[in-house]
Amino acid sequence: MALISVDDLSLAYGDHTVIENLSFQVNSGDFLVMIGENGAGKTTVVRALLGELKPRRGEISRANHLKIGYVPQFRNLPANYPLAVRDFVALNLTQSRWPWLKKTEQHRLDRIIRKTNLTTIEDRPLGLASGGEKQRAYLAQALVDDPQLLILDESTASLDNEMKYDLLDFVAKFQQNGLSVLFITHDWDLAKRYGTRYLQLLPDGSYQSGPINELPSDEEVRNV
Numbered sequence: 001m002a003l004i005s006v007d008d009l010s011l012a013y014g015d016h017t018v019i020e021n022l023s024f025q026v027n028s029g030d031f032l033v034m035i036g037e038n039g040a041g042k043t044t045v046v047r048a049l050l051g052e053l054k055p056r057r058g059e060i061s062r063a064n065h066l067k068i069g070y071v072p073q074f075r076n077l078p079a080n081y082p083l084a085v086r087d088f089v090a091l092n093l094t095q096s097r098w099p100w101l102k103k104t105e106q107h108r109l110d111r112i113i114r115k116t117n118l119t120t121i122e123d124r125p126l127g128l129a130s131g132g133e134k135q136r137a138y139l140a141q142a143l144v145d146d147p148q149l150l151i152l153d154e155s156t157a158s159l160d161n162e163m164k165y166d167l168l169d170f171v172a173k174f175q176q177n178g179l180s181v182l183f184i185t186h187d188w189d190l191a192k193r194y195g196t197r198y199l200q201l202l203p204d205g206s207y208q209s210g211p212i213n214e215l216p217s218d219e220e221v222r223n224v
């Protein structure tokens, strides 16, 4: 089942066309990797999927009542950011009258904190957490409201390899339990390791897509 269908999409900032004639679907159960070099337009497509950027042409249709969890590319939290990990994760509970959570919300929060392995640091200020812990807190925040689709925008860019694998192993576990994932990256290794399908934005504005085992290597793309 298609959660999102993109049909003949064109996106631009003023006169600067970034995406032209792009069509793809995000299906239920996918771990779809959107891959492309810097400036290819990955974040621009995500902004359109989230409804922040109006298409110049084409259509984006979403399944009824589709709930999307989103982990953005950058977050500059200062070391003195005061909220505890648990409170930060709870910010995304749509039913919440924060900080007075209902029992069901407390349970949902407990569950996601346990599943993202944050229990031991849940009362610590998020500003003092390590890079990997912060990423897991962002993930937990995006997932606490039970979305059907998770969009991760380059969330691993500042992490070392070990931490990237740790974070994506968590995401893969959620995906095996029914979450659909759109992962934005320029890391071929991660794409091949975790993806089921790919959508590649090419430097000339065109794109290709298919099952992950058909993703051309980094070198092949550079030599086109």
Ligand SMILES: Nc1ncnc2c1ncn2[C@@H]1O[C@H](COP(=O)(O)OP(=O)(O)OP(=O)(O)O)[C@@H](O)[C@H]1O
Residues within 6 Å of the ligand: 013, 016, 018, 036, 037, 038, 039, 040, 041, 042, 043, 044, 045, 186
């Ligand atoms: N708000 C904006 N106004 C004008 N141009 C923009 C804006 N945001 C992005 N661009 C331009 O659009 C193009 C695509 O940018 P985008 O951030 O979508 O690429 P990306 O593939 O996500 O790159 P990266 O991998 O570096 O994050 C770039 O040329 C960028 O300079």
